[in-house]
Amino acid sequence: MTALALEHCDLLIVGAGPAGMAAAVAAAPSGASIAVIEDNPAPGGQIWRDGPGAALPPAARKWRDALERHANIRVCSGTRVVAAPLRNELLLEDAERGWRMQWTKLILCTGARELLLPFPGWTLPGVTGAGGLQALIKAGLPVEGERIVIAGSGPLLLAAAATARAAGAKVVRVAEQASFAAVAGFAASLLRWPRKAAQAVVLADPQYRTSSRVVSAMGATQVESARLLQGDREVAIACDRVACGFGLTPNTQLGRMLGCALTPADAGAQALAVDALQTTSLPGIYAAGECTGFGGSERALAQGTIAGHAAVGNERSAKPHEAERTRWNAFAAQLHRSFALSPDIRRLPRPDTLVCRCEDVPFSALADCSGWTDAKLHRRCGMGACQGRVCGDAAQFLFGWTPPAPRPPLSPARIATLAGLAVPDDDVDRQ
């Protein structure tokens, strides 16, 4: 057994989405040694994914080039956080090796994930998240000629529809659970954010229906059709794929494992709490972007810039970006108001609908549980490979249960990585 390599940096940034990229670029002129780790194969985050099915917009290129221009920024792609063995140290793993990284300052830019809620048929091959479908297409998933139903809530449904259509799919329905009045109000409010309004016009979709939600996906071994409730009318639509996303939920796992304080966010979820300089409740640890509450890439860029400057002690340079952040915080608030989930969405699952996809635990097995811990211990809900990332968010929304802080390993890790931790530093190469 070999001891794990130990590396150091002044500033460690977790996540290379808009927030993480902006933080690194803002901090770079200080000359600090900066490491950015990212579990995807390339930087860009959820919005700027690269791949054979994606065309990177100029803004994404600009940020990527900026990362490359600074010799003191090192980007480690395909790398995830496994544990925090000591204060100021994270245990990391990529496809090849595990190693320890010591930091002086840490910025969490871990983004958000899609809120995926259980409904009958949601485990059938051909059902994906809405943003999930977009991500899969960008990474080369062929959908040409497929008939796709997209359902759930929020502007991401339209973005996913546009991506699917550009890839040659036939989007047969986009079902938004919010009412026409709520969506129209949101569209009108976009005048305050002209760039967003221009995007919305581009995304306008003839198959868009408001006050509509998924009832079920059906098929023998894969999706063959979907049932939707449109107002009070149920319709069946033949399709090959169903993509459902109910908005985003902040990805706070790492922050919670480290002990950062939380603050209530949207739809009963929680976000990492930060102050004006993006500092969390723990000294030396900052957070920026959608792990502090979701609200779009512009907000993430402003927050990341502030965090990057603040983390290298350049608070004066952070100040001018506060107005930009305030502007996009207002956009986020409008987004949350307009697309608030209706209580009816809690009625999506039937008794036999699986809630935990890893351990195949049905809704009926959870209904009489007293809370998350009870569900976990007695029904194995959340005990599988995703470690409650999908069913934990769902249970939080459906039952109001808050999962406890995650314990290491944060993501499934190789035994060698974990075992390497047990070997003391000076005991290298012992056979």
Added chain:
Amino acid sequence: MSTPVLLLHIDGQPVRVKTGSSVAAALRVAGGMGVARSSVTGQPRAPFCGMGVCQECRVLIDGRQRLACQAVCAEGMRVETSE
């Protein structure tokens, strides 16, 4: 101009995909809706979240368990769908 393609094997079957494709995309190219694994009660499951969260897409890649949605295809790669 044709897009560069590469060849990998999924459960022993040769599959050609565009360079830069994820293994999740390759599973779909190989057939069906891209089934990656069987659930604990034996149901077929395919990539779902597309972003490394749900773990439904886990497969063996050259003998190592990895997430198909976050793994990029490489020439000669051997992928096995999992139980």
